[in-house]
Amino acid sequence: MTDTSRHEHSDGSPYAPHTPDQTEEMLAAVGVESEADLFDVPAEVRFDGDLGIESRSERELRAELSETFAKNQNITEFLGRDHHSHYVPSLVDDLSRRSEFLTSYTQYQPEITQGFLQALFEYQSLLVELTGLPVANCSMYDAATGLGEAARLAGRVRQASGTTVLIPEILHENKRGVLENYIDGTDLEIRTYPMDDGNVDLDALADLAGEETVMVYAENPTVRGTIEERLTEIGEIADEADALFCLGTDVVALGLLEVPERVGADVVVGEADALGLPTAYGMGLGIFATRETFLRQVPGRLVGASEDAAGKRAFTLTLQTREQHIRKERATSNICTNQAWVALRTAMHIAYLGPDGLVDLAGQCVREAESLSDSLSDLRGVKAPVHDRHHFREFLARTDQPAPAIARDLEASGFAVHVVDDHLLQVCVTDVNAAETEALVEAFEEAL
Amino acid sequence: MNYDQARYGDEDRYEPLLSEKDTTSVDVVGRSPTSNQNSSSSGDVGETSPLPDDLTRDSLELPGLSEPELARHYTRLSQMNWSVESGPYPLGSCTMKYNPSFTEDVAADPKGAVHPDRSDGTIQGTLELLYDLQDYLARIGGMDAVTLQPPAGAAGEFTGILVAKAYHEANDDEERSEVIVPASAHGTNFASAAMAGYDVVELPSGEDGRVDLDALDAAVSEETAALMLTNPNTVGVFERDIEEIADIVHDAGGLLYYDGANLNALLGQARPGDMGFDVMHYNVHKTFATPHGGGGPGAGPVGVTEELAEFLPSPQVREREGHYELYEPDRSIGKVHGYQGNWLVLVKAYAYIARLGDSGLKDASAKAVLNANYLASQIDYEIPYGPFHHEFAATAGDRDAADVAKRMLDYGVHPPTTKWPELVPEAMLTEPTEAESLDSLNDLAAAFDSAMADSDEELESAPSKTTAGRIDQATAARNPRLSWRALGEEE
Numbered sequence: 001m002t003d004t005s006r007h008e009h010s011d012g013s014p015y016a017p018h019t020p021d022q023t024e025e026m027l028a029a030v031g032v033e034s035e036a037d038l039f040d041v042p043a044e045v046r047f048d049g050d051l052g053i054e055s056r057s058e059r060e061l062r063a064e065l066s067e068t069f070a071k072n073q074n075i076t077e078f079l080g081r082d083h084h085s086h087y088v089p090s091l092v093d094d095l096s097r098r099s100e101f102l103t104s105y106t107q108y109q110p111e112i113t114q115g116f117l118q119a120l121f122e123y124q125s126l127l128v129e130l131t132g133l134p135v136a137n138c139s140m141y142d143a144a145t146g147l148g149e150a151a152r153l154a155g156r157v158r159q160a161s162g163t164t165v166l167i168p169e170i171l172h173e174n175k176r177g178v179l180e181n182y183i184d185g186t187d188l189e190i191r192t193y194p195m196d197d198g199n200v201d202l203d204a205l206a207d208l209a210g211e212e213t214v215m216v217y218a219e220n221p222t223v224r225g226t227i228e229e230r231l232t233e234i235g236e237i238a239d240e241a242d243a244l245f246c247l248g249t250d251v252v253a254l255g256l257l258e259v260p261e262r263v264g265a266d267v268v269v270g271e272a273d274a275l276g277l278p279t280a281y282g283m284g285l286g287i288f289a290t291r292e293t294f295l296r297q298v299p300g301r302l303v304g305a306s307e308d309a310a311g312k313r314a315f316t317l318t319l320q321t322r323e324q325h326i327r328k329e330r331a332t333s334n335i336c337t338n339q340a341w342v343a344l345r346t347a348m349h350i351a352y353l354g355p356d357g358l359v360d361l362a363g364q365c366v367r368e369a370e371s372l373s374d375s376l377s378d379l380r381g382v383k384a385p386v387h388d389r390h391h392f393r394e395f396l397a398r399t400d401q402p403a404p405a406i407a408r409d410l411e412a413s414g415f416a417v418h419v420v421d422d423h424l425l426q427v428c429v430t431d432v433n434a435a436e437t438e439a440l441v442e443a444f445e446e447a448l
Numbered sequence: 449m450n451y452d453q454a455r456y457g458d459e460d461r462y463e464p465l466l467s468e469k470d471t472t473s474v475d476v477v478g479r480s481p482t483s484n485q486n487s488s489s490s491g492d493v494g495e496t497s498p499l500p501d502d503l504t505r506d507s508l509e510l511p512g513l514s515e516p517e518l519a520r521h522y523t524r525l526s527q528m529n530w531s532v533e534s535g536p537y538p539l540g541s542c543t544m545k546y547n548p549s550f551t552e553d554v555a556a557d558p559k560g561a562v563h564p565d566r567s568d569g570t571i572q573g574t575l576e577l578l579y580d581l582q583d584y585l586a587r588i589g590g591m592d593a594v595t596l597q598p599p600a601g602a603a604g605e606f607t608g609i610l611v612a613k614a615y616h617e618a619n620d621d622e623e624r625s626e627v628i629v630p631a632s633a634h635g636t637n638f639a640s641a642a643m644a645g646y647d648v649v650e651l652p653s654g655e656d657g658r659v660d661l662d663a664l665d666a667a668v669s670e671e672t673a674a675l676m677l678t679n680p681n682t683v684g685v686f687e688r689d690i691e692e693i694a695d696i697v698h699d700a701g702g703l704l705y706y707d708g709a710n711l712n713a714l715l716g717q718a719r720p721g722d723m724g725f726d727v728m729h730y731n732v733h734k735t736f737a738t739p740h741g742g743g744g745p746g747a748g749p750v751g752v753t754e755e756l757a758e759f760l761p762s763p764q765v766r767e768r769e770g771h772y773e774l775y776e777p778d779r780s781i782g783k784v785h786g787y788q789g790n791w792l793v794l795v796k797a798y799a800y801i802a803r804l805g806d807s808g809l810k811d812a813s814a815k816a817v818l819n820a821n822y823l824a825s826q827i828d829y830e831i832p833y834g835p836f837h838h839e840f841a842a843t844a845g846d847r848d849a850a851d852v853a854k855r856m857l858d859y860g861v862h863p864p865t866t867k868w869p870e871l872v873p874e875a876m877l878t879e880p881t882e883a884e885s886l887d888s889l890n891d892l893a894a895a896f897d898s899a900m901a902d903s904d905e906e907l908e909s910a911p912s913k914t915t916a917g918r919i920d921q922a923t924a925a926r927n928p929r930l931s932w933r934a935l936g937e938e939e
Contacts (some may be wrong), residue, residue, distance in 0.1 A: 011806055012811030015546050015737070018818075019886035026822040026886060035814040038821055040686045040835045041714075051587045051716055058550045069559035071573035079563040080788060091515055093556070099533035100526040103547045105740040108539065108865070110921075111914040112453060112857050114462060114528030116742040119522070122466050125931040131508055135930055139744070141599040144786030145469040145631065145891025152643075177762075177783030181610060185645025200769065227503055237660045256476060256497070259505045281574060282564030282787020283745070284599075301743065305935055306924035309909070309917035313461040313935075318924040324602070325868070328638035329648040336636050337600040337733065341741025348522060351466055354512035366498040388501055416566055 024221050076436050077416045080394040080428025082172045083282055084274040087431050092348045110316040117315035121303045130254040131268045132261025133289040137300040139339040142284025144175040144414040146269035148182025149299040154215035154244045155188045156297055162212040163187045170195045172223045179243040198226035198387030202233050209241035219248040225388050225394030235264025253392055256362030266291055276345030299333030367392040368429040375441045381448050392426035409447035415440050449891055451860030453914045454527035463524050467932040472512030477501045528915040530862055536892050540839045540865040540877025543712050543734035551796040564787040568773045572706045575772035579765045581798045589728055591751030592723025597759040597789045604729025604748025605640035607784045612674045612703045614759040614781050624673035632869040637676045653871055657833035658684045664696055672702035680710050684836030694724025711735045713838035716810030727752045732797035747793040750852045815882035823880050826893035832872055839879035841872040849874040851907035852899045859895035
């Protein structure tokens with residue numbers, strides 16, 4: 001038995017349905033002799049060589065990729081730092097892979113794409129409930145690009161007064177890198193404010209924020225997992241400087257931590273990939289929510305409710321005059337293709353959890369981190385957590401021994417943690433690795 | 449074809465929202481659940497809050513449906529949605545071709561989907577696939593180096609332009625402040641160039657729909673950083689003068705950027721690198737059949753010539769004596785995505801390219817071009833420019849292209865892209881792709897012609913067989929209601 005389809009034996013694409021007879025019939029209808037005659041490409045730039053890519057059957061490719069991925073070591077990841085993994089229920093995989101969702105595209109004809117439009121409207125609505133802000137778009141690429149877009153929005157709405165974006169000195173280096181590129185073509189510049197034992201140093205921030213500040217960015221939880229205790233004050237400092245307060249967070253944390261709108265956030269960005277997506281090597285889903293005032297400055301796509309000819313409620317993409325296919329270089333952003341399918345998955349996952357499930361999952365992120373840091377701190381030569389704060393999912397551990405060597409030993413025992421510097425490790429625990437914390441502590445003890 | 453799309457719901461609305469089926473509020477402070485009257489939630493008391501009250505929200509209100517209810521809700525929504533597997537989806541410039549099922553299975557392998565901060569030595573499989581995909585894309589584009597990081601086509605444009613900018617800056621050529629974009633180009637070209645801080649110079653099209661060389665001559669100057677070009681362009685026409693275009697831009701000291709949106713017309717037939725392009729992006733979700741997922745994720749890898757390789761985003765993957773590792777190119781522009789881009793899409797692209805190989809890729813383009821030409825020959829529409837490749841811009845003439853499109857929905861096909869490019873009045877930009885069979889193309893042609901033969905009244909009242917009737921988009925924009933909370937406040 002082979003896995004060949006009826007086109008396997010030909011030389012062509014297995015996904016082009018043409019039989020040789022049909023090809024001939026079509027060429028005749030067009031009035032040319034061969035397919036080559038259809039290509040209006042000058043001989044000088046024709047490609048006559050081989051690409052050197054060998055065609056494989058489906059079965060061969062499955063075997064090949066399975067073998068390739070088997071080269072990845074089987075390691076329990078206690079890794080986080082802006083990219084978090086939670087168990088994704090089968091329901092999400094199963095329903096999101098229905099081909100009517102998966103193989104569709106942007107809803108340019110809303111009458112025939114109500115299903116996806118409604119799912120995205122529901123995603124936006126869930127984000128509105130979680131952030132408290134009235135406007136959420138239906139996705140950015142990830143938290144880092146969302147932050148970049150937020151800074152650009154701040155620059156636009158405060159065009160005449162200032163150029164400084166204030167960010168914490170402790171911020172994921174990748175996020176800062178993306179932000180730098182997103183503001184590369186503007187007058188904006190980045191300045192950092194210091195942190196105090198893992199949280200924002202309010203006095204220092206107040207000193208730095210001034211007329212030239214267009215945006216103050218803070219995170220809750222921070223990249224080190226600490227829960228910010230004085231968000232309202234940060235919002236007030238931003239307000240006094242007449243700057244936007246942009247809060248970075250994630251979709252699980254929003255289930256438990258203080259509502260961004262309540263602490264004065266003007267924009268919320270962050271990751272929603274923690275729900276709905278497997279680890280996926282850093283693939284993300286960016287949240288972007290804001291106040292009504294900035295509605296027409298929002299980047300990305302928005303789904304709105306309207307009515308159809310029969311007066312029934314129906315959904316459509318809306319406010320497209322912000323978008324690049326209409327406004328070209330004056331668009332709010334260049335984002336076109338977004339992460340709609342991931343947003344669908346995340347909405348499914350949130351709906352699956354419901355309010356109880358989401359609060360419990362978020363609570364688990366606090367409890368497991370506290371419990372694991374306590375256990376590690378009981379080991380000789382380890383202090384955890386380093387910051388005297390509440391933590392969400394992750395925390396720092398200070399080690400007397402060099403941290404890189406401990407991480408290497410842990411890796412040899414089948415565990416991955418982050419090395420932050422010579423004597424600092426960062427450990428992240430969620431529902432997916434919680435069952436292995438005891439084994440991690442044992443491996444830690446051996447590594448010391 | 450007789451077509452009726454699924455509809456659910458009552459007389460005021462289609463399938464109810466999650467929130468209309470159930471809303472449950474749980475207290476976070478104190479942690480005791482309360483439900484509204486239509487709640488079906490069991491109201492289990494969760495654990496007490498692990499944090500002091502001042503750090504948490506007071507309560508959380510969300511839908512609280514059971515799993516079977518959710519399964520039914522999302523299944524119904526899916527049945528109210530059109531996809532490539534529902535029928536023809538000939539959106540011009542979007543390349544909605546069949547997405548093979550097996551690529552989903554290989555991409556879903558959890559062994560490949562590791563955390564992005566794992567050490568190189570422990571994820572050799574993941575790095576090997578990325579390295580091989582970089583290599584495949586470089587071969588297909590005729591480029592020397594490829595980054596996989598940009599998470600979408602427009603993100604690829606932005607990345608490519610930043611790379612071009614870094615190149616000019618490295619050559620002490622920082623005064624270049626303009627990017628030239630043909631008027632008919634994708635809107636993202638303009639937006640991406642502007643995002644990178646460039647002034648956009650719009651280039652009018654020539655009478656044959658191609659770049660007018662005299663106009664290009666007049667547009668280039670020592671201010672020119674780059675020309676962004678789609679080839680075949682957005683009316684499906686190949687820029688035959690590409691070598692002269694490249695010379696003009698290069699002589700002025702600018703770089704030539706290739707917008708890969710229409711690459712499906714050229715696989716194995718011609719390569720941007722051979723045409724003189726210095727930098728390009730690939731829309732792997734289009735060309736390499738990775739599902740578009742209702743609007744994303746896509747991926748927009750960027751290919752460059754050797755001179756530009758040191759500016760690519762970090763990290764890149766390289767191979768040394770059989771060992772794969774990440775590294776930062778010498779003068780990297782840094783990051784354009786928080787991590788390494790859209791992994792799942794990249795795996796699917798790899799699997800698709802490997803499935804087709806040389807002969808399959810070449811045949812895919814040949815059949816895509818054949819299908820476009822065949823369909824065009826079968827419809828009674830004027831097509832102003834030609835000869836065209838994989839897509840053509842028909843005009844609805846004195847009819848409203850948007851109305852014709854709505855009517856086509858009733859014939860069980862998805863209509864083409866309408867009213868774009870603006871170069872063609874009442875444009876219907878049609879790209880059937882290689883995946884449509886002869887029968888399906890004939891159905892499409894019948895839908896085109898039937899819609900055009902219908903009365904104004906029939907066109908204006910269409911569609912009638914889709915889930916929703918004609919939707920009032922003006923009201924949606926004038927009175928934006930963007931969440932169920934906004935709908936609730938209104939009632």
